[in-house]
Amino acid sequence: MTTETLTLSTRTPPKWLNQMMEVLLRTPVLQNWVGASVALITFTGRRTGKSYSTPVTYYREGDTVIVLSKKFRTWWRNFLEKPQVELRLKGSTFRGRAHVGIGDEADLQALVTFLDNRRMDAKAYGVTFTPEGRIRQDQARAILPQIVIIRITLGGPPLG
Helix, strand or coil: CCCCCCCCCCCCCCHHHHHHHHHHHHCHHHHHHHCCCEEEEEEECCCCCCEEEEEEECEEECCEEEEEEECCCCHHHHHHHCCEEEEEECCEEEEEEEEEEECCHHHHHHHHHHHHHCHHHHHHCCCCECCCCCECHHHHHHHHHHEEEEEEEECCCCCC
């Protein structure tokens, strides 16, 4: 059995695109359209103490929201020390607690679940599907060391 090697792109979205998505996610009529696949995560910088927001794609299952980041990016490191976050999901804002998984084998199932449910993201990560329509586990395993899996446990009903 050979292990496939996949190297993820180190390209990041342009700043203007993230800014535009943030505006769309905060606009009442447009947030329902965009918010079905993109959330706005707001967190406190561990060094600066400043508040930051960034759009992220997500998969939600009950009170757990899964977000992926490429490991080379640094924003997720804030959750190692300050796990409290706010998520704007489909027009509602929730508080939550983030838990970071850094490419551990135990995180493989969360990655597969995310990619199975977020097929556009699977394509962006270079992961393909089996003839039965499932994520190729060998490819998911190959990118796992390059991925950070952020599980956010929501803490109750939406905020005011």
